[in-house]
Amino acid sequence: MNFELTEERQMLQDTLRRFLRDRYDTATRNNILDSATGMSTDIWNELAELGVIGALFTEEQGGFGGKGFDIAVVFEELGRAGVVEPFLDTAVLAGGLVADLGNETQSALVEEIIGGACQMAFAHGEPTSRYDLNRVQSTAKAEGDNVVLNGHKAVVINAEAADHLVISARESGEPGEDAGISLFLVPADTKGITIQGYALLAGGRAAEVMLDDVTIPASMRLGKAGAAFAAIEARTAAASVAQCAETLGAMETATALTKDYLMTRKQFGRPIGTFQALAHRMSDLLIEMEQARSAVINAAGHLEGDRKTREVNVSATKNLMGRAGRLVAEDSIQMHGGIAMTQEYELAHIAKRIVMGDHRFGDTDHHLERFIALAAA
Structure with missing residues (x-):
C-alpha cells in the first residue's frame, strides 16, 4: 500500500506548514493565550482563506476533502505549530454533525463555517x-x-x-x-x-x-x-483521529527541539547529545515516533470503514498515542532540564498539549478496555 500523500494533500501540507512557520511562533501563541478570547480571529480567518477548514469537509458538503487522511494532514501541522484555535470543535465535531445530519436550511451554515464566518x-x-x-x-x-x-x-x-x-x-x-x-x-x-x-x-x-x-x-x-448516537460516535471517531494527528505533530516538534538542544548544549567540551545515555534515550524517542506515525496512518485509513473496523482502529491508536506521547513529553523535558518548563520556550506548551491530548475522547486505559471489548464482540 502506498502511504505517500496525494499531490493535493502534499500541497495543503506544504502551504499550511509554511504559513504557520511564518505566522505562529511562541511569542504569538503566548499573546493569544493571554487574550480574553483564547484565540486569534486574524489567524482563524487567514487559515480559512487558505482552505484549511474546507479540507475538513467533503465535496458533497461544500469542501474539498473530509477523508481521514485530509483530517490527519491538517491536524498534524496544527499540532506541530501548537495552534490553539478551535478547528477541531468548530469543523470536525459541531460543523461535521451539521453537515452529516442537517436539513437544507441547517446545512447552509457549513458554507459559513468553511469561510471562517461562523464559530461552533x-x-x-x-x-x-x-x-x-x-x-x-x-x-x-x-x-x-x-x-x-x-x-x-x-x-x-x-x-x-x-x-x-x-x-x-x-x-x-x-x-x-x-x-x-x-x-x-x-x-x-x-x-x-x-x-x-x-x-x-x-x-x-x-x-x-x-x-x-x-x-x-x-x-x-x-x-x-x-437517533443521533451513530452520528455522534462517527464524528467522535473523526475527532479522535484529528486529536491523534495533532499529538503526532506536537511529538515531532518536541523531538526536534530535544535533538537540537542535545547537539547545542555542551558539557566537558562536547555536545551532551554525544553522551551514550542521552543518545540511547533519543533513539527510543525516534522509535516511538515511527510507531506513532504508523498508528495515525492506520486510523486515518480505516476512518471510512464499517463501524467495528473504524472503532477498533481508533481505540488502538488512541491507546498507543497516549503511551507514546507521555514518553516523548516526559523524556523531552527531562533531557532539556529546567528550561523546558519556562513559558517562553516552545517545549513548555507543546508538552502540555501532548499530555492533555491523551485525556480527550478517552485516555489510554479507557481505549484499552474498549479495544478488548470491541475485538471480542
Missing part, C-alpha cells in the same frame, strides 16, 4: 459522563411544535466564541442507552442558555453550559428524533 461548539459531555458517549442525562421534552431543553453540559470547548451550539439531549430511554439521544442546532444567545467560561491548561477556552428551560422550535433538531 459541540455541547455533549456532562459532569457524570466521563468518556461514555451514550451517558446523556440532559432532557428534551416536546411541547407542541417546540422542544424544551434542560441539563448541564461540561467542558464545552469554544462555547464562549460560538455562534451556534450543537446540543445533545435525551428524548427517550435511560442514561447509558444508545437509543433516544437527539441533537439540536441552537443559537448560542438563545434564552435559557448560561455559559460560564474558563481557560484550558493546554490552550484555548471551554465552558460549563447550563440549559434552563431552553425553548426552541422542533425544526432545530438535527436528523431524526432519538
Whole structure:
C-alpha cells in the first residue's frame, strides 16, 4: 500500500506548514493565550482563506476533502505549530454533525463555517459522563411544535466564541442507552442558555453550559428524533483521529527541539547529545515516533470503514498515542532540564498539549478496555 500523500494533500501540507512557520511562533501563541478570547480571529480567518477548514469537509458538503487522511494532514501541522484555535470543535465535531445530519436550511451554515464566518461548539459531555458517549442525562421534552431543553453540559470547548451550539439531549430511554439521544442546532444567545467560561491548561477556552428551560422550535433538531448516537460516535471517531494527528505533530516538534538542544548544549567540551545515555534515550524517542506515525496512518485509513473496523482502529491508536506521547513529553523535558518548563520556550506548551491530548475522547486505559471489548464482540 502506498502511504505517500496525494499531490493535493502534499500541497495543503506544504502551504499550511509554511504559513504557520511564518505566522505562529511562541511569542504569538503566548499573546493569544493571554487574550480574553483564547484565540486569534486574524489567524482563524487567514487559515480559512487558505482552505484549511474546507479540507475538513467533503465535496458533497461544500469542501474539498473530509477523508481521514485530509483530517490527519491538517491536524498534524496544527499540532506541530501548537495552534490553539478551535478547528477541531468548530469543523470536525459541531460543523461535521451539521453537515452529516442537517436539513437544507441547517446545512447552509457549513458554507459559513468553511469561510471562517461562523464559530461552533459541540455541547455533549456532562459532569457524570466521563468518556461514555451514550451517558446523556440532559432532557428534551416536546411541547407542541417546540422542544424544551434542560441539563448541564461540561467542558464545552469554544462555547464562549460560538455562534451556534450543537446540543445533545435525551428524548427517550435511560442514561447509558444508545437509543433516544437527539441533537439540536441552537443559537448560542438563545434564552435559557448560561455559559460560564474558563481557560484550558493546554490552550484555548471551554465552558460549563447550563440549559434552563431552553425553548426552541422542533425544526432545530438535527436528523431524526432519538437517533443521533451513530452520528455522534462517527464524528467522535473523526475527532479522535484529528486529536491523534495533532499529538503526532506536537511529538515531532518536541523531538526536534530535544535533538537540537542535545547537539547545542555542551558539557566537558562536547555536545551532551554525544553522551551514550542521552543518545540511547533519543533513539527510543525516534522509535516511538515511527510507531506513532504508523498508528495515525492506520486510523486515518480505516476512518471510512464499517463501524467495528473504524472503532477498533481508533481505540488502538488512541491507546498507543497516549503511551507514546507521555514518553516523548516526559523524556523531552527531562533531557532539556529546567528550561523546558519556562513559558517562553516552545517545549513548555507543546508538552502540555501532548499530555492533555491523551485525556480527550478517552485516555489510554479507557481505549484499552474498549479495544478488548470491541475485538471480542
